[in-house]
Amino acid sequence: MVLPLNKSISMYQGEDINLKARILRDKQSKAASLEIDISDEWALYAGFSVEDIDFTTPILKGKGKGIFPLNVSLTARSYFGLMTPKGRSVLAERHLPMAGSYNFRDLGGIKTAEGRYIKWGKLFRGDDMSNLTDEDLTYLSSIPITSVIDFRAENESRRAPDKLPPSARFTYPIAITPGNLSSEGIQANLLKSNVNLHMKHMNRLLVSDPVCVRAFRILFAIVQNNLSAPLAFHCSAGKDRAGMGAALILFALGVDEATIMEDYLSSNKYLEDKYSNIINKYPRAEPIFTAKKMFLQAGINQIKRDHGTVMDFLTKELKVDIVRMRRIYLDK
Known part of the structure; x- marks a missing residue:
């Protein structure tokens, strides 16, 4: 297969190659595989960074769709280049395989x-x-995670x-109190007459309470610093405070609202094992441990009521430099 190395992501029969292939990795065994759904011949290359992908020696070649095991490091993050006659795409696993x-x-x-595409x-x-293990910390260092919020x-x-x-x-440490999943925070939330309404209110507070707004302003100040990345931002469940932070970053990078909502809701798949026992024991607590469209939508709608558009909120209230953000984090 001959393909210029500078050829960027292209279309495969009207669809992006990115949407036709993905990297999977088992959380327990950390075994990696390529899931692909194209009819042409293809070749997969690998490296420990996007820049270091070795496009001279494929680690896997094939034709057509299927799931194919990959022989890659279990302790270091890998990135992959997929080549087809239609173009080239960079892939990695979205969900990090940490115990x-x-x-x-x-x-x-x-x-x-x-x-x-976001880099x-x-x-x-x-x-x-x-609760990260020593192996998890080694894995994060291989990225390498430079900043933690x-x-x-x-x-x-x-x-x-x-x-x-x-x-x-x-x-x-940028404390945001709404979304507190400490035992006291959970107990306080359960005293609410309607927990779903409370979660919607909490998401409105995340984008209207001055302390919360200041926290996200600091987030963007850090994110816009070239020296900060690769960076990780987190909370307890990774769905409310981190979920709103992720949504605001994706809006700033030009991602459409439907895709942002899809990313937000995917927390449910990953958190099922973490909170299923609590939800089974305390069914009324289910909204506290679940990402629901109406929760994030309440925050987005609050932004639009207060500022007209999400972009105005980002640029005027959170002081986001949209051009800089996209220059740093989007592929050319």
């Missing part, structure tokens, strides 16, 4: 409304980092302090 975390994800590979390995959203309230982080990879040079 001590449930909802740690790369925002890379998400497509913007203009057809560009892999730069922006990560996650849940609590207090902790949105948890002070009592949450004090009881379960982050375990940080050696690569983390900058840490930022």
